[in-house]
Amino acid sequence: MKFTRPETLYDTQTHYCSGCGHGIAHRLVAQAIDELGIRERVIGTAPVGCAVLLYDYFNCDIIECSHGRSPAAATGIKRCLPDRIVFTYQGDGDLAAIGTAETIHTANRGENITVIFINNAIYGMTGGQMAPTTMVSQITTTTPDGRDAQLQGPPIKVCELLSSLDGVAYLERVSVSSPKDVIKAGQAIKKAFQYQIDGKGFSLVEVLSMCPTDWKVSPAKALDFVNNEMKTAFPLGVYKDAG
Amino acid sequence: MNSTTEKLFIKGNEVMCEAAVRAGCRFFAGYPITPQNEVPEYMSWRLPQAGGIFLQAESEIAAINMLFGASSTGTRCMTSSSSPGISLKQEGISYIAGAELPCVIANIQRGGPGLGNIRGSQADYFQATKGGGHGDYRLIVLAPATCQELWQLTMNAFDYADYYRNPVMILGDGILGQMAEPVEPIPYKPIVDLPDKDWILDGCKNRDPRVIRTLFLRPSDALMKHNLHLQDKCHTIQTELELVEKVNIDDAKLVVTAYGSTARIARGAIQMARHKGMKVGLIRPITLWPFPYVPFLEATETAKKFLVCEMSQGQMIEDVMLACQCKRPVEFFGYGGGWYPTSEKIFDHIQAVYEE
Ligand SMILES: Cc1ncc(C[n+]2csc(CCOP(=O)(O)OP(=O)(O)O)c2C)c(N)n1
Numbered sequence A: 001m002k003f004t005r006p007e008t009l010y011d012t013q014t015h016y017c018s019g020c021g022h023g024i025a026h027r028l029v030a031q032a033i034d035e036l037g038i039r040e041r042v043i044g045t046a047p048v049g050c051a052v053l054l055y056d057y058f059n060c061d062i063i064e065c066s067h068g069r070s071p072a073a074a075t076g077i078k079r080c081l082p083d084r085i086v087f088t089y090q091g092d093g094d095l096a097a098i099g100t101a102e103t104i105h106t107a108n109r110g111e112n113i114t115v116i117f118i119n120n121a122i123y124g125m126t127g128g129q130m131a132p133t134t135m136v137s138q139i140t141t142t143t144p145d146g147r148d149a150q151l152q153g154p155p156i157k158v159c160e161l162l163s164s165l166d167g168v169a170y171l172e173r174v175s176v177s178s179p180k181d182v183i184k185a186g187q188a189i190k191k192a193f194q195y196q197i198d199g200k201g202f203s204l205v206e207v208l209s210m211c212p213t214d215w216k217v218s219p220a221k222a223l224d225f226v227n228n229e230m231k232t233a234f235p236l237g238v239y240k241d242a243g
Numbered sequence B: 001m002n003s004t005t006e007k008l009f010i011k012g013n014e015v016m017c018e019a020a021v022r023a024g025c026r027f028f029a030g031y032p033i034t035p036q037n038e039v040p041e042y043m044s045w046r047l048p049q050a051g052g053i054f055l056q057a058e059s060e061i062a063a064i065n066m067l068f069g070a071s072s073t074g075t076r077c078m079t080s081s082s083s084p085g086i087s088l089k090q091e092g093i094s095y096i097a098g099a100e101l102p103c104v105i106a107n108i109q110r111g112g113p114g115l116g117n118i119r120g121s122q123a124d125y126f127q128a129t130k131g132g133g134h135g136d137y138r139l140i141v142l143a144p145a146t147c148q149e150l151w152q153l154t155m156n157a158f159d160y161a162d163y164y165r166n167p168v169m170i171l172g173d174g175i176l177g178q179m180a181e182p183v184e185p186i187p188y189k190p191i192v193d194l195p196d197k198d199w200i201l202d203g204c205k206n207r208d209p210r211v212i213r214t215l216f217l218r219p220s221d222a223l224m225k226h227n228l229h230l231q232d233k234c235h236t237i238q239t240e241l242e243l244v245e246k247v248n249i250d251d252a253k254l255v256v257t258a259y260g261s262t263a264r265i266a267r268g269a270i271q272m273a274r275h276k277g278m279k280v281g282l283i284r285p286i287t288l289w290p291f292p293y294v295p296f297l298e299a300t301e302t303a304k305k306f307l308v309c310e311m312s313q314g315q316m317i318e319d320v321m322l323a324c325q326c327k328r329p330v331e332f333f334g335y336g337g338g339w340y341p342t343s344e345k346i347f348d349h350i351q352a353v354y355e356e
């Protein structure tokens, strides 16, 4: 296989920190869109979070939504243009804190959209505060002594939470912390788009992702953190597949 | 009456829905709240019938963001709510205004603050006309006084929204929403030449990708330039779109002013005054933004006083005072909290402040 830039990504530098998982996830989304030949039918949403500028990287139509509300906006788009392919790309604060209601209800309505959910266990853009997915005892700028499950609750497990909803067609948790994981993540993302193309309903891929900057570790250590700690708290796998 | 002439006898809330659908509205998202529940109820069967989409959203926040998406596809879209729900929509409205997406938002006002009550009210004037959400933007705000006018202004609202690429608010109240009266359903005809929607998102087939942007980080003056552009648009709207009704003001010594349902009630009071030989007129702003400042200034030539009536503790009065440039005293009569005026009460007040 020749390794080239997907057509769905512009030939440009991103603003992401070195070792950040967003760039890898972008590539996987773009690659899936290329492989499915749907670029000219795609409308994506940009979140409020580190990926807010994704319209500078994605070579397709994009709308920049308010914090957490991408699933509602995507609902509006998809209902008006049912034959277009609509995806949201959201961080954990966006999807599982401020936008929890939109996430759950969009999933429950079975909206035929694809959600790419980047779980990096922290608020990247605002400088490293606790996220709903921050792990117990993880230090952040608002949990200086580590997240205390008694005080802040345990991390929210989005795939597990959504798996009880009948409207959901496909849920898988993947990681971008090793070459093997990246390949699997790419397959999951492509499958999620395929489900949308086939009209199967709501699909979400949760991507465990690195944020070395706000975790205050090196890029290499960030990979270890995902592989050793996050994968334990957030087990990888398929949580729902309506087939 | 011609026997083929269609007449509707439905509530204001339903008048607004039917007019919207006939004006080409094909997307509605909303969340139940009294006194506007007939709106989502009507839309839930009427829009699918017209090939449109109705969504009962999980919240007003979701509803306005569904419009954000729907509007970006070029679809004529609408949401409605009442005061507390409109408060929840404000962040979304700011984004829609910033992104210059057309849509229609109805506020069938109820008493506030807080959960308030479910009676009609006009206490959201500031919120509607002075911002509401964050940032420098304006809504076009229309204030119908009768069901017939609601029919027409609802249709016009979609045209203004598309023409100026700006959200439009229909500022009604619980009285207008709940009142049923005969309406002649005048067919929809665009009141302006509608521009092509060459900005919509529908997939980038045979064109470059488009971005609907609400963030302007770089260069550092990008947002300032965007704000200047929005400001220019506001100035254009101000020069092109000021709707006002003037009744008996040429010789008026006292000019009563009110909007919406209150104006309708005030009209009766003015008739009573005229019967008694008192020179009283009415200025009824139909657009609350842009506010029709000029007719007030002109009226200061003959009028000695102004009397503002509102179902609030006094909000529009600030614009009337600005319009009169302190040349004449401006009196106020009104209460918030779901109080309703009667023509008799307004007439009593006219008698109390009137000077020949
Ligand atoms: C209504 C609102 N509240 C707060 C913010 C500030 N804010 C911007 S990004 C962000 C958190 C983003 O974290 P996440 O969604 O996890 O994405 P990441 O940056 O980690 O990719 C917050 C709180 C905002 N822009 N809007």
Ligand code: SF4
Pocket (backbone or CB within 6 Å): A015, A016, A017, A019, A020, A021, A022, A050, A120, A124, A125, A210, A211, A212, A213, A214
């Ligand atoms: S702060 Fe974290 S999530 Fe944001 S770009 Fe840097 S590494 Fe990525």
